[in-house]
Each structure stands twice: as C-alpha cells, then as structure tokens.
Amino acid sequence: MFAFNPSIDPSVSALAPEFTALSILVQAAPVLHPQVGEETLARACRDMLKQDFPWAEQHLAQWAEMFKRFGTKPKRTPCSADALRKRVQRDGTMAAIDPIVDLYNAVSLRFAIPVGGENVAAYAGNPLLTRATGNELFDVYKEGVLSHESPEPGEVIWRDDTGVTCRGWNWRQGVRTRLSIEQKQMWFVLERLPAMPLDALQQAGDMLEHGIQQMMPGASVVRNVLSASQS
Known part of the structure; x- marks a missing residue:
C-alpha cells in the first residue's frame, strides 16, 4: 500500500476535541461492476427516507x-452531508454522477456523515486538517472557468503542501484533487462528531469498503481512525 498520512492540526483539536474521522486508503483494482455505485446510491436514498437513524438529525x-464555532454560517455553507440530504428530501432521489462518487455519496446520505473522496495522485504531501491563515489558494470553477480564491482566516480547511483541497471543513471540494472512478489511488475521509455512535462510524466504513470490493474486486483497503484528542 502507498504511503499517505492524513493528520489533524492542534488548532482544530482545540476547536473540536470531540472530532473523530475514519480514514480509508484504497489501491484500486480493475472496475468490473461500475453499476454498484448507482445502485447503492438509489438504495441509500430510499433507506434514508424510509427509516433514518435516530441520531442522524442530532449529528x-x-x-x-x-x-x-469557526465563523461560518451553516445555512449558507452547510456541511456536505446536510446539503446532500436536503436534496434527497426535496427530490426523493439523487442522480448518478460517477460510480465511486455515487458510492461515497450513498454512505454520506445513509449515515448522515460528511464523506470526502480524494485523488491521492494529485496531492503534494499529506492531507492536513487545519485552520486557514487566509492566504492559501483554493481552485474552483466560476461560470465554467477555473479560478482561485482564498478561505477566510480561521476557517477550517483540508490542505496539502500546495493549497486548500476542501473549504469549510467539508463544505466544498477543490478541483485539483477531485476523485473519479479512473483514479488508482483513492483516499476517503468520514467525519464524525459525538452524536454519531462510534460503531456507526465503523459501519459507515464497512458500507464503503463493501461497495468498493463489489465494484472492483481485489482492491486493497486500509482503514485508520483519526482523533482530534490524540493529535
């Protein structure tokens, strides 16, 4: 397995000592069953609407x-899981995008947990969850044109040695490290606060890993828990 070591900066640990994440590294194998992503997404939408977890809304x-806490208005820039769920609650379903994106969106919807998927090959160094100085660069499409912006000082961001990979903790993913089914080295991060039971975090990881193995039998998967209290 390739070397890749996500970490949590002490500035985030001080803000959210109760934060825990499940980091999942994947060395991809040939994709034999791409339909798994879309099928899992459709099932997750139905399950969420039919019988949600009792802790989901609190999470x-x-x-x-x-x-x-870090100065962002959640109604304007909600966490990724909340944004996905509101779309499904409004529309009843979600359109397929890409097999691997559909799969991790399905996990996010079903477990009410922000899930990020990243292309490891696009990284410069390792992922760091930290607070922004306001000088970092973040790539984003505006009106179809690739451009750059910077986070607000104090904003929680994921970054590497080049710049921001995700703004607003898990609100908006950057263009550079965006994941699709074609990539060979993948990183997923499932982000938990205490309302979500720890065993549910592992179950969410199980759902993602099971879908990956169905989609690309023979893929190598390594899981690791990241804890703010231990950083």
Missing part, C-alpha cells in the same frame, strides 16, 4: 453548531 445539528 447534523452538531455539524451546524461546529461550523458556527
């Missing part, structure tokens, strides 16, 4: 409160 409420 999203904790994320909204966490966003307020």
